Amino acid sequence: MRRALSLKRFLDVFKLISITNFILISSVVLVVLVLFATSLPIVLRDGVSPLIHSIWNPVSEEYGFLFALGGTVVTASLALAISLALSIGLAAVYAEYIPDKLRPVVKNFMDLAASIPSVIYGLWGLKVLSPVLRSYVMEPLVSLGLSPYLGHPSPTGTSLFSAAVLLAVMVTPLSSSIIRERLVSIPMHIREALYSLGLMKTEVVLLELKYIRRSILTAMAVSYSRAVGETAAVAMVVGNVVNPYFFKIFRPGYTISSLIADQYPNAEAYYYMVPALFYAALVLFFISLAVNFLLLKSGERT
Amino acid sequence: MEPVIHIENLWVSISGRDILKGVNLEVPRNVVFAIMGPSGSGKSTLLRALNRILDLYEGLAVRGKVVVDGIDVYNSKTDPSVVRRTIGMVFQIPNPIPNMSIYDNVALGPKINKLVRSRAELDELVKWALEKAYLWDEVKDRLNSPASKLSGGQQQRLCIARALAMKPKVLLMDEPTSNLDTVATAKIEELIVELKKEVTVLIVTHNPFQASRVSDYVAFMYDGQIIETGPTGQIFTRPRNKLTEKYITGKFG
Numbered sequence: 001m002r003r004a005l006s007l008k009r010f011l012d013v014f015k016l017i018s019i020t021n022f023i024l025i026s027s028v029v030l031v032v033l034v035l036f037a038t039s040l041p042i043v044l045r046d047g048v049s050p051l052i053h054s055i056w057n058p059v060s061e062e063y064g065f066l067f068a069l070g071g072t073v074v075t076a077s078l079a080l081a082i083s084l085a086l087s088i089g090l091a092a093v094y095a096e097y098i099p100d101k102l103r104p105v106v107k108n109f110m111d112l113a114a115s116i117p118s119v120i121y122g123l124w125g126l127k128v129l130s131p132v133l134r135s136y137v138m139e140p141l142v143s144l145g146l147s148p149y150l151g152h153p154s155p156t157g158t159s160l161f162s163a164a165v166l167l168a169v170m171v172t173p174l175s176s177s178i179i180r181e182r183l184v185s186i187p188m189h190i191r192e193a194l195y196s197l198g199l200m201k202t203e204v205v206l207l208e209l210k211y212i213r214r215s216i217l218t219a220m221a222v223s224y225s226r227a228v229g230e231t232a233a234v235a236m237v238v239g240n241v242v243n244p245y246f247f248k249i250f251r252p253g254y255t256i257s258s259l260i261a262d263q264y265p266n267a268e269a270y271y272y273m274v275p276a277l278f279y280a281a282l283v284l285f286f287i288s289l290a291v292n293f294l295l296l297k298s299g300e301r302t
Numbered sequence: 303m304e305p306v307i308h309i310e311n312l313w314v315s316i317s318g319r320d321i322l323k324g325v326n327l328e329v330p331r332n333v334v335f336a337i338m339g340p341s342g343s344g345k346s347t348l349l350r351a352l353n354r355i356l357d358l359y360e361g362l363a364v365r366g367k368v369v370v371d372g373i374d375v376y377n378s379k380t381d382p383s384v385v386r387r388t389i390g391m392v393f394q395i396p397n398p399i400p401n402m403s404i405y406d407n408v409a410l411g412p413k414i415n416k417l418v419r420s421r422a423e424l425d426e427l428v429k430w431a432l433e434k435a436y437l438w439d440e441v442k443d444r445l446n447s448p449a450s451k452l453s454g455g456q457q458q459r460l461c462i463a464r465a466l467a468m469k470p471k472v473l474l475m476d477e478p479t480s481n482l483d484t485v486a487t488a489k490i491e492e493l494i495v496e497l498k499k500e501v502t503v504l505i506v507t508h509n510p511f512q513a514s515r516v517s518d519y520v521a522f523m524y525d526g527q528i529i530e531t532g533p534t535g536q537i538f539t540r541p542r543n544k545l546t547e548k549y550i551t552g553k554f555g
């Protein structure tokens with residue numbers, strides 16, 4: 001009797017998991033299908049050439065979006081690098097250097113920062129961050145003669161660089177909290193073992209970070225996919241200019257998501273723009289998927 | 303001979319609660335010195351006060367004097383990491399760093415503290431420490447496999463090797479066998495007796511029989527104070543204090 005009951009329970013749970021999994025997987029498949037079906041006309045017409053050209057001319061129905069693809073990769077990667085340093089730093093300070101009493105305050109503050117709507121970050125990025133970065137980072141570097149490599153900033157400071165820094169600020173609270181929670185959960189006996197060998201605090205922290213490197217990779221994966229997909233805030237600070245030289249990060253540019261957000265309102269007026277934007281979205285989807293996959297895979301191996 | 307550990311009127315409180323209430327203790331060199339007593343008597347705190355691992359706990363207040371191998375442990379000019387390099391520690395839960403190999407666990411301390419100059423010297427030291435901890439023969443063919451693959455008893459001996467690799471003057475052991483089975487315990491006890499050739503061993507145990515098996519000297523602690531201390535044979539045959547007698551005859555503890 002008992003056995004029958006538990007078997008029934010098992011089947012119920014199994015059904016529930018199967019159904020939720022099925023819904024999840026099929027919705028992802030559906031999304032890909034819709035993206036692919038809608039972008040089919042341009043895929044059939046141009047193949048992969050939109051991915052390797054930067055000529056965006058709706059009048060002649062030319063839709064090369066390499067500039068946006070490049071903008072996405074450049075901003076998200078730079079954001080990831082900045083955010084990684086920030087999140088690890090913040091998490092380490094939280095876990096090892098501040099007194100217990102201060103922790104709830106810092107924690108609440110960081111969680112609050114994670115919950116701010118992205119459009120508010122966008123406004124702040126537009127009105128505060130971009131001009132500040134322009135005056136204190138971009139201009140000084142340009143005056144050092146780096147403009148051939150990094151480009152000339154626009155008068156307002158909107159640029160791929162500003163977008164990257166803004167993205168870093170936006171993704172840091174979450175990624176830092178992932179690392180932080182893992183750091184504080186390192187058992188006391190492991191920390192005691194490290195300290196008992198006469199290690200300095202910084203040496204202990206470095207070893208602890210190595211110990212939790214898998215969580216750091218998870219935080220990176222989460223950050224990168226958020227950075228790649230973030231739209232509203234980026235669209236406000238990135239400048240929305242076709243910039244084929246997307247590695248010149250002080251110039252304004254486009255990312256895929258800002259391109260879609262910016263161009264979609266008038267896309268219906270052209271034959272191939274909607275398919276082109278869906279094609280770009282499909283590419284965005286696969287970038288995010290690939291990065292997640294790679295980071296999580298490398299986490300498994302180590 | 304000058305004692306290697308000298309503790310004078312040591313008071314420790316954590317978050318306002320007194321844990322040690324005026325401990326005085328002298329430990330001679332190259333002996334096994336056991337501290338026994340019931341749970342909550344302050345044994346582990348006393349041990350952790352010696353190498354300043356207690357510094358990791360919040361709300362700590364320490365008064366009194368502790369001198370280990372000539373180092374004034376609580377002098378404001380003393381660097382706690384120097385103290386910890388002189389005093390090795392083995393814990394209640396075997397705690398090798400799980401994602402590190404057997405070799406790296408032992409090599410970690412000497413490497414970071416720059417006790418060796420070459421890879422060959424490090425290899426030599428790791429081998430020496432593992433031999434001293436009776437572990438070399440069991441692991442010599444798999445030094446690069448993760449420490450977490452070892453059995454509990456092997457992990458604890460690995461921790462002993464890790465501590466020994468620092469060439470400490472004193473080895474603190476906090477109930478090192480309380481998480482091990484009887485076979486692993488017997489092996490570690492045998493090892494402890496052997497270790498006093500290299501270091502002074504200060505072992506905390508809640509098991510009076512273990513204290514009688516491994517130690518040359520023993521101290522009985524109760525409620526943050528040392529009730530009685532002396533050569534092991536004497537304490538176990540002619541205890542002067544009624545509480546000690548009750549404890550070693552198993553009436554409480």
